[in-house]
Amino acid sequence: MRVLLRVLASGAVVASAIWWIAAVWDFEHPQVAPSLLTNTTTMLAAVLLGLLVLLLGGLVLLLGQERRYSAIALALSGLLSAAGPIWVVGDTFTSLNDWDFANRTFLTAYLPAVAFLMDRELPQTDHVPHFVIHHADPVPAWEVADLERQWQRLSRLTGSEPRNGIVLYLNDTGADALGIGHHGAAYGPLVIALPLTLVDPCSGGSLHEIAHAFMYVQSKGNTFPQLLDEGWAVANQGCPEHTLDQQVLADIESGLMPPLEDRLTDAGFRAARYGGANTGYDAGGSFVSWLLTRYGAARFMSFINSATVASFQTRAHVVYGAPLASLEATWLSHIAREFGMRALAFTSDRNP
Numbered sequence: 001m002r003v004l005l006r007v008l009a010s011g012a013v014v015a016s017a018i019w020w021i022a023a024v025w026d027f028e029h030p031q032v033a034p035s036l037l038t039n040t041t042t043m044l045a046a047v048l049l050g051l052l053v054l055l056l057g058g059l060v061l062l063l064g065q066e067r068r069y070s071a072i073a074l075a076l077s078g079l080l081s082a083a084g085p086i087w088v089v090g091d092t093f094t095s096l097n098d099w100d101f102a103n104r105t106f107l108t109a110y111l112p113a114v115a116f117l118m119d120r121e122l123p124q125t126d127h128v129p130h131f132v133i134h135h136a137d138p139v140p141a142w143e144v145a146d147l148e149r150q151w152q153r154l155s156r157l158t159g160s161e162p163r164n165g166i167v168l169y170l171n172d173t174g175a176d177a178l179g180i181g182h183h184g185a186a187y188g189p190l191v192i193a194l195p196l197t198l199v200d201p202c203s204g205g206s207l208h209e210i211a212h213a214f215m216y217v218q219s220k221g222n223t224f225p226q227l228l229d230e231g232w233a234v235a236n237q238g239c240p241e242h243t244l245d246q247q248v249l250a251d252i253e254s255g256l257m258p259p260l261e262d263r264l265t266d267a268g269f270r271a272a273r274y275g276g277a278n279t280g281y282d283a284g285g286s287f288v289s290w291l292l293t294r295y296g297a298a299r300f301m302s303f304i305n306s307a308t309v310a311s312f313q314t315r316a317h318v319v320y321g322a323p324l325a326s327l328e329a330t331w332l333s334h335i336a337r338e339f340g341m342r343a344l345a346f347t348s349d350r351n352p
């Protein structure tokens with residue numbers, strides 16, 4: 001019995017360790033889809049073996065057949081092996097999100113330590129209907145009003161909202177150096193961002209990150225291309241559509257605006273030959289803003305909830321009733337008209 005228990009416990013610990021390593025790696029690479037081997041199989045093995053070890057260890061302890069401490073240690077190792085994966089599965093169901101998002105919110109379980117450090121940097125806390133705001137300097141009433149207005153807008157647009165509100169760390173002291181996010185990050189209901197008082201709405205800030213948070217709650221999968229993810233956040237950060245379009249025009253004139261299908265993968269989004277991620281944000285922001293204005297939010301939700309990098313073109317056709325190339329052409333001619341130009345063309349590799 002003791003040997004069996006040890007073998008099972010070792011299996012549970014190994015499965016759990018592999019699962020943890022994969023989970024942390026996935027956290028750093030959110031655009032990569034979870035794998036059946038390293039995520040699902042190890043999760044199942046860790047949970048099943050862990051619970052079995054917990055049960056058997058408890059049984060052994062009750063029957064008094066083994067040395068008590070060894071049985072307790074084995075039972076605890078089973079419990080610990082199963083705890084992480086069970087937490088993520090539970091989080092997946094309660095947030096109605098996919099594994100990868102649950103993984104991201106789960107890993108912010110290391111947040112209590114970071115939050116403690118941040119709270120020392122950001123000692124003031126405001127509670128408003130949908131936000132708990134941690135900050136260093138007093139938040140002006142207009143900014144709080146803007147946050148609430150953003151909540152109402154996004155709730156209307158997406159038809160859903162972060163269930164328990166948003167915990168917002170207004171990073172006005174450089175607390176981003178603590179490791180979560182850089183100049184703003186969003187993990188489900190947690191947002192770390194620069195206050196509106198410190199940024200131009202066309203450069204991001206809290207409204208941008210809150211838009212991400214709504215998308216992560218709303219989305220049925222973290223499989224949509226980054227172009228749409230960032231496009232949605234840029235389109236909803238309070239920057240006028242005209243300014244977003246102007247940015248795309250400037251990128252076209254600089255030869256930095258390839259067709260959207262070239263920017264769907266993570267590498268494409270950041271491609272240095274097109275000016276890096278900056279022009280990816282420009283393209284996404286203007287395109288999504290145009291889609292929202294022209295076709296409405298409901299269709300965009302259906303698009304983003306079904307489009308992957310691979311199915312982007314097919315889903316665009318199904319949801320918007322036109323091939324992607326013709327959507328892109330209409331978007332560009334809208335920008336051309338807006339700025340009194342005859343026609344605009346994407347940057348091509350042959351003719352940069």
Ligand SMILES: [Zn+2]
Nearest residue numbers: 208212230233
């Ligand atoms: Zn963003």
